[in-house]
Amino acid sequence: MNKESRDEFMLGFKKLMPVLPAAIPFGMLMGVVAVDIGFWPSTAVLNSALVYAGTAQLAAMQLIGDGAGLPIIVLTVLVVNLRMMMYSAALAERFKNLNLRWKLLMCHVLTDQAYAFTWARYEEEPDLPLDRMKWYYMGSAAPLGVIWIISTSLGAWFGTRIPASWELDFAVPLMLIAMVVPNIRSLASLTAAVVSGFLSIAAADMPLNLGLVVAAVIGMLAGYFEEIWFHSDPAQRGEQT
Amino acid sequence: MSQSNLILMIVLTAAVTYGLRISFIVAAGRYDLPPVVQKILTYAPPAVLFALITPAIIIRNGSADLSLGNARIIAGLIAIVIAWTTRNLFLTIILGMSVLWGLNYLGF
Numbered sequence: 001m002n003k004e005s006r007d008e009f010m011l012g013f014k015k016l017m018p019v020l021p022a023a024i025p026f027g028m029l030m031g032v033v034a035v036d037i038g039f040w041p042s043t044a045v046l047n048s049a050l051v052y053a054g055t056a057q058l059a060a061m062q063l064i065g066d067g068a069g070l071p072i073i074v075l076t077v078l079v080v081n082l083r084m085m086m087y088s089a090a091l092a093e094r095f096k097n098l099n100l101r102w103k104l105l106m107c108h109v110l111t112d113q114a115y116a117f118t119w120a121r122y123e124e125e126p127d128l129p130l131d132r133m134k135w136y137y138m139g140s141a142a143p144l145g146v147i148w149i150i151s152t153s154l155g156a157w158f159g160t161r162i163p164a165s166w167e168l169d170f171a172v173p174l175m176l177i178a179m180v181v182p183n184i185r186s187l188a189s190l191t192a193a194v195v196s197g198f199l200s201i202a203a204a205d206m207p208l209n210l211g212l213v214v215a216a217v218i219g220m221l222a223g224y225f226e227e228i229w230f231h232s233d234p235a236q237r238g239e240q241t
Numbered sequence: 242m243s244q245s246n247l248i249l250m251i252v253l254t255a256a257v258t259y260g261l262r263i264s265f266i267v268a269a270g271r272y273d274l275p276p277v278v279q280k281i282l283t284y285a286p287p288a289v290l291f292a293l294i295t296p297a298i299i300i301r302n303g304s305a306d307l308s309l310g311n312a313r314i315i316a317g318l319i320a321i322v323i324a325w326t327t328r329n330l331f332l333t334i335i336l337g338m339s340v341l342w343g344l345n346y347l348g349f
Contacts, residue, residue: 217288
């Protein structure tokens with residue numbers, strides 16, 4: 001790593017810095033909640049290290065608490081993380097000349113933030129050479145992963161067992177609300193949320209938590225039809241959760 | 242869920258997530274989703290997450306509880322308003338939990 005690479009890494013890191021303070025308590029709470037629903041502290045940390053996707057991890061926690069089976073959990077994580085595929089598609093052309101080892105490493109730390117920062121850097125400097133760009137990406141991506149693992153560990157090992165009367169399980173839907181609600185910026189996404197929320201209650205008695213799938217699919221379609229029938233402005237959307 | 246099932250869950254959800262992350266970067270540009278499907282999927286976050294959030298608030302002990310005695314409804318609605326207006330993760334969680342504890346303390 002020469003000086004140029006180091007400067008580029010630091011540039012990305014500086015961009016990421018404001019995000020880090022929020023990630024610490026979030027990760028700690030993730031560790032506490034995971035241990036609360038039955039993870040060992042070590043498996044809670046393994047979860048954060050291997051999955052490394054806050055919203056999807058929370059969705060899985062909620063479903064484990066509800067007693068859902070593995071297929072529903074995996075399917076939910078797949079859908080919640082589908083946006084990663086869109087980021088992957090957007091960055092593929094830029095990164096295509098990197099060697100496989102770099103690609104595999106970079107993909108593991110691909111997050112909403114890493115995508116957004118890297119995209120912004122390319123807008124700023126379209127001709128930035130790839131061997132500098134990859135360090136910028138790493139600077140804006142990798143430290144968040146480190147913080148995520150450390151803070152989950154702190155929560156998992158030092159979050160004392162909290163009495164049931166505190167209703168800590170309610171922190172999971174609250175965190176999900178905090179992640180998704182600020183990104184509901186069009187009538188179409190509001191429609192998706194309301195239709196899906198209503199149906200999730202109506203279909204709550206379906207076996208194997210299939211009500212979740214039915215509610216989510218119909219909610220997505222409702223959002224889509226709201227958009228094409230009533231022409232709400234797609235440019236206002238830009239959700240990322 | 243047993244610890245071995247939790248580990249299996251971690252491995253499977255990690256594999257799915259990593260698969261999505263490497264999809265295009267490693268297998269550059271060999272396949273694509275139809276635009277209609279892509280559009281529908283932009284509504285996945287609000288739809289999927291509200292299908293998780295709503296029952297977590299409304300279903301108590303196995304059935305829907307829409308009465309005032311369910312303090313989570315008021316706490317959840319307040320949290321939604323706070324999240325919408327402040328976009329602050331921690332304020333949302335802290336105030337949401339505080340409202341729940343306050344209402345429980347008052348005997349709701």
